[in-house]
Amino acid sequence: MKEFQGLVAAVTGGAGGIGAATAALLTERGATTVVLDRTAPDTPHPYIRCDITDDDAVAAAMRTLADDHGRLDVLVNNAGIGAKGDVTANNREEWHRILDVNVVSMARITAAALPLLRRSDHAAVVNVSSVVALAGVRNRALYSATKGAVLSMTLAMAADHVKEGIRVNCVTPGTVDTPWIGRLLSTAPDPEAESRALRTRQPLGRLVTPEEVAHAITYLASPLSASTTGSALAVDGGMATLKV
Template sequence: MNFEEKVVLITGATRGIGKAIALLFAKSGAKVIVNARKSDKDEAGCSIVDKIRDLGGEAVFVPGDVSDVKSAESIIEKGIEAFGKIDILVNNAGVVIPGNLESTSEEEFDLTMDINVKGTFFMSKFVLPHMKKQGGGVIVNMGSVAALKGHVDRAAYCASKGAVVALSRAIAADYVKDNIRVNVVCPGTTYTPAIKEKIATAEDPAAMEATFIGRQPMGRLGRVEEIAHAVLFAASDEAAYMTGSIIVVDGGMTM
């Protein structure tokens, strides 16, 4: 998968899966726009850009809140200003707030939907006119196995990721004639910094890790690089006949 001369914008790109996606795109030749909801002085964002440049690639850090309509539009515009176009948008930014229906507050539900769903909606909405003008493009949205099966204590998160899948298919149907493809990658439990922190801060870290691993048919958690490879495939020319599709990378969790 060669992405030379391609420009990719990745939201939530300073840690975990987003960071892995950014670095893998850079290694594959793409120019990378790194986004996170931090200031332009954010060390994590600047660090990713520095790593990409050390690899011989080109990258810029564009901070902004994808859940804010004006901020989302600004992120797209600044990305265009930096490289002249955006060929690929990866909507990776997201939050996971635990809770069942009774324990989840309205504020927590709204925050989850704002970032996970409205963020995907806003970023896609503002990149689409540019993609249409340049003759096509690809959007890859980050779903989750939580969109495909019920998860205990994740009511708002499941609802938001189910919405992302449905929204992605609607966008794919609306813009297929504009040569714009839209696909969803649904990871299972992946060994991200958030999972590491959850294990480390548990009352019994070893038991917590065993619980995570115990529900995986493959007997291990996913690696961020494995999710990143799926994203790159969904965005690649090799997947040119794929749109409105769901790629599940979950170690067999939903089989």
């Protein structure tokens, strides 16, 4: 299937994890996929170095993308960082930093991309939220706040831009087997017990793979999904909805 043939996609945080898997699948499906990240990918995808928390850097990245490729059809807002603890665990500066990376930067880069997206006949934005936007999870207060905001912002963005032909959706992954989870486990007092807990809280009994999330993102971004907007697609092993 090459439904993205002739289209240009940009993936933030595309150098690793979910972003890298998404960039690979979009390319496989025919897209020219540009990775926006502070770190260059290990793959041959076109790459633009971009700090999504910097207004000037984001504006420069969009200019470069326009100059190099002439268009943008799909924007995947994947870049984000984690945080642990209850509401007492992170100081105010950390709250502002994580909110900026996980929420404000999605608005920042989408706003900068809108002039290009408005010129596309297949414009789609896919935001990466999380199951913690829908289910209460211990010691994730700050992270949950940001991902809940992403879900709500997705619905508002979809309403704002539906008449312009720009579809906006999000995915809500469960615990994904990414380097961040690996680092989280490495600092746990009992890594094996923590790993087992992460697996068993998802009814399927295992972690979600980056490739599974990438398939969901690609479905939402696809021109074949032209009637899907304002949706949140769960890829969480049943964590938000099943009690088994």
